[in-house]
Every structure is written in C-alpha cells, then in structure tokens.
Amino acid sequence: MARRPCFFSFLRLCPLILFARFSVINGDPNLTPPSFAPINHDLYHTSGALMEEIEALVDRHPDKLSMETVKSRNKGYTAEITVVTYGRKRKESDDRSKFRILLSFGQHGRELITTELAFRILSILSEEQFLPKMDQAMLNSTFEELVIKVVPVENMNGRKLVEAGDLCERRNGRGVDLNRNWSVDWGKKEQDYDPYEENPGTAPFSEPEAQLMRKLSLSFQPHIWVNVHSGMEALFMPYDHKNTTPDGLLSHRMRSMLEELNHLHCEDRCMVGSGGGSVGYLAHGTATDYMFDIVGVPMAFTFEIYGDGTASSKDCFKMFNPIDVTNFNRVLNSWSAAFISMFNMGAHQLDELHPKASLSKLDKLVSTDDYLNGYLMERSSRYGKKMEMLELGMQEIRTYFRLFLLSSVLLMFMFCSRISKSSRPIVSTLSL
Numbered sequence: 001m002a003r004r005p006c007f008f009s010f011l012r013l014c015p016l017i018l019f020a021r022f023s024v025i026n027g028d029p030n031l032t033p034p035s036f037a038p039i040n041h042d043l044y045h046t047s048g049a050l051m052e053e054i055e056a057l058v059d060r061h062p063d064k065l066s067m068e069t070v071k072s073r074n075k076g077y078t079a080e081i082t083v084v085t086y087g088r089k090r091k092e093s094d095d096r097s098k099f100r101i102l103l104s105f106g107q108h109g110r111e112l113i114t115t116e117l118a119f120r121i122l123s124i125l126s127e128e129q130f131l132p133k134m135d136q137a138m139l140n141s142t143f144e145e146l147v148i149k150v151v152p153v154e155n156m157n158g159r160k161l162v163e164a165g166d167l168c169e170r171r172n173g174r175g176v177d178l179n180r181n182w183s184v185d186w187g188k189k190e191q192d193y194d195p196y197e198e199n200p201g202t203a204p205f206s207e208p209e210a211q212l213m214r215k216l217s218l219s220f221q222p223h224i225w226v227n228v229h230s231g232m233e234a235l236f237m238p239y240d241h242k243n244t245t246p247d248g249l250l251s252h253r254m255r256s257m258l259e260e261l262n263h264l265h266c267e268d269r270c271m272v273g274s275g276g277g278s279v280g281y282l283a284h285g286t287a288t289d290y291m292f293d294i295v296g297v298p299m300a301f302t303f304e305i306y307g308d309g310t311a312s313s314k315d316c317f318k319m320f321n322p323i324d325v326t327n328f329n330r331v332l333n334s335w336s337a338a339f340i341s342m343f344n345m346g347a348h349q350l351d352e353l354h355p356k357a358s359l360s361k362l363d364k365l366v367s368t369d370d371y372l373n374g375y376l377m378e379r380s381s382r383y384g385k386k387m388e389m390l391e392l393g394m395q396e397i398r399t400y401f402r403l404f405l406l407s408s409v410l411l412m413f414m415f416c417s418r419i420s421k422s423s424r425p426i427v428s429t430l431s432l
C-alpha cells in the first residue's frame with residue numbers, strides 16, 4: 001500500500017501503536033521495546049541553534065536578507081513565527097512589481113529535515129553555498145526579479161515537543177494539526193479520523209500559527225506557495241480535500257512545472273498530482289487548498305521531500321527524516337536544486353501569473369471566530385500598524401460579541417413571553 005504523505009495520517013492505521021504503548025506502560029516483561037532512531041544531532045540542528053544560524057546569516061547579508069518575528073496569542077496559548085525575506089536591491093514598495101514566493105517549512109513538528117532544507121535554501125540565496133551545475137550569473141539576473149519569504153519553522157511549539165522526546169508529534173503545542181486548521185472544507189472527518197494526527201482545532205483558524213500564516217499570505221499575495229513536508233516523495237497541487245485537480249490553464253501550468261521538477265530533480269520518482277487524488281485519501285482544511293481557493297495563489301503546492309517506507313510506523317524520526325549523512329546530503333542537495341529551478345521557472349512567468357484573492361470567498365467564513373478573525377485581520381492589513389491593537393483585543397471582542405448574542409436571545413425570549421401573556425386574555429375573551 002502506498003505510504004500516506006505526512007499531510008495525511010499514517011498513524012490512523014495503527015491500533016498496534018496503542019497496543020505497544022499500553023504494553024510498555026504496563027511493564028510487560030516479555031515485550032522488549034524495539035529501539036527507535038533518535039534525532040541525529042550530528043546532522044540536525046536544534047531549533048534554537050537553527051534560528052541562531054539563520055539570524056547570523058541574515059546579519060551577514062543585509063543587502064539580500066531581512067527577518068521579522070510575529071507573534072499571536074489565543075486563550076493563553078502563544079505562538080511565534082519568524083519570517084525571512086530575500087530580495088536583492090529591495091525596497092518594500094518593490095514587492096508589488098516582483099515575482100513573489102512564499103515557502104513554509106516545519107508545519108509538522110516531526111519533519112526536521114524540512115527546516116534543514118529552509119536553511120540550505122537561504123544559504124544558497126545569500127551565496128554562501130553553491131549548487132553544482134548552477135549558472136550563478138544567470139541566477140543573479142533571475143533573482144533580481146524575486147521576493148521570497150521563507151518561514152523556516154512554522155510550528156515551533158510542536159517542534160520543541162519533538163526535541164523533548166515525542167518524536168511522533170506533528171501537531172502544534174496544544175494538539176492541533178496546523179494543516180487541518182484552514183477554512184476550505186474545514187472539520188470534515190474521514191472514517192478513520194485519528195485526533196492524535198489530524199485534530200483540526202475548535203474552528204478554522206483557531207490556532208495562532210494558522211492565523212499568522214493566513215495574514216502573511218493575504219498581505220504578501222504570493223505567485224507561488226509551497227508547503228514543505230516529509231513522509232514520502234511527492235509534488236502535490238490542489239486539491240487535498242477532493243480527488244480532482246482544478247480546471248483550466250493554471251492547473252495545466254502547475255502540473256507542467258511539477259512534472260519538470262520531478263524529471264529534473266526527483267528522477268521521476270515523485271508522485272505528481274492533486275494531494276487528494278494521488279494517494280486516494282482526502283485531507284480537509286489544508287493550507288494549500290486555502291492558498292489556491294481563497295488567497296488566489298496561482299501556483300499552490302505541497303512538496304513531500306523524503307520518506308522511509310521501510311521504517312516502522314512507530315519509528316517516526318526514521319520515517320520522516322534521513323538518518324545517515326549520505327541521504328541527508330542527497331535530500332538537501334536535490335531539493336535545494338529543485339527549489340532554485342522553481343524560482344527560475346517562476347521568474348519567467350511574472351507577466352502571466354496574477355494572484356487574485358477571492359474576496360467573495362473570504363466573506364464565506366464558516367464560524368463566528370473565523371469571521372471576526374478574518375474581519376479584523378483584513379482591516380489590520382489595510383490600515384497597517386494602527387489597527388494592530390484591534391487584533392490584540394480580538395479575544396475580548398469575540399467574548400463581547402457572544403455575550404451580545406446571548407443577551408439578545410434572552411431579551412427576545414422575555415419579550416415574546418410577555419406578549420404571549422398579555423395576549424392570552426384577549427384570546428379567551430374572543431373565544432367566549
């Protein structure tokens with residue numbers, strides 16, 4: 001059976017895991033716990049060291065790189081996301097005329113290899129590392145047309161849980177899958193739904209990480225979005241929530257680009273097609289479906305950069321990350337080359353691709369929480385920092401809104417019961 005990509009849920013299938021955990025907890029002396037691969041610290045940075053390295057890289061290349069950290073809080077849960085922006089001779093005002101690319105890594109805590117790839121790509125963009133066979137002069141002219149925003153670790157809280165020993169954790173710091181928390185087809189559960197893997201949260205955008213990414217995508221309006229994961233080798237395009245690809249020219253363009261990348265950099269091994277259709281399982285409320293359908297990103301992708309199909313499903317570090325230096329380097333080399341190729345292909349399509357946010361769809365948000373988040377964030381991006389205070393007070397405003405709704409219902413109830421009392425004698429008079 002085909003391995004599920006990480007944005008689906010391979011652990012759903014495994015009552016065996018629960019059995020194994022139960023047995024270990026109960027100390028069955030006959031059951032020798034199998035040894036699972038630990039994080040290989042000779043190859044992998046800790047999240048703290050990685051962020052320090054990235055900060056130092058940005059400091060060394062102020063002409064090409066800049067970074068900012070954004071923070072959001074919800075019900076006592078705080079999340080922070082660092083965004084690194086690449087752009088040569090860049091002024092903020094130039095962003096509208098350039099080709100814009102938004103990349104997210106580390107949305108799932110256990111997929112450490114993805115954040116290593118983010119660091120490698122930033123090192124190449126800053127010209128501290130080079131790819132073999134790369135024509136630097138050609139790339140220099142291409143890269144002047146690009147602005148690339150990189151989120152190296154979207155799910156820092158989940159990543160810290162993994163580093164603390166929970167190697168199978170993919171969700172955020174309070175147990176929500178950040179790739180199920182978006183509003184397109186949110187909350188729909190397949191028959192084998194497992195909350196340990198795919199908990200979508202209490203509402204679309206209930207999670208601060210998803211709110212921050214949504215806000216970033218709406219303000220940046222990228223031409224290309226890539227959500228980078230591991231668990232298998234695949235190049236996915238929309239849709240994740242249904243087993244079809246979109247109609248039309250954009251769909252054709254996306255598929256052509258993915259097929260070319262597969263041929264050039266994945267030795268035609270990678271699965272190419274819609275996330276939902278390629279492996280036969282559907283994922284609801286994913287970031288890529290939202291980017292395509294709502295933000296209007298013309299090329300919205302999910303890349304799965306590595307998976308060990310032979311690993312036991314409990315051996316999560318091994319399943320999602322290369323554990324030896326040869327594979328580690330192979331993955332980083334081939335996928336950083338794939339990304340550079342994609343930047344190059346993208347820059348040549350600047351005049352043909354136009355991001356177009358579907359504002360009518362933005363209004364069709366499915367919950368009060370989401371509506372208010374969306375409304376306030378829209379205003380925030382429109383009026384800039386002056387409106388940041390609104391966001392800080394969002395939680396309170398939601399509470400007041402709920403109280404207002406509740407009191408309105410109570411008033412209506414009291415009003416109706418008074419009318420029915422006062423009208424009773426009239427009815428009885430008439431009936432007499």
Ligand SMILES: [Zn+2]
Nearest residue numbers: 006007108229
């Ligand atoms: Zn994943």
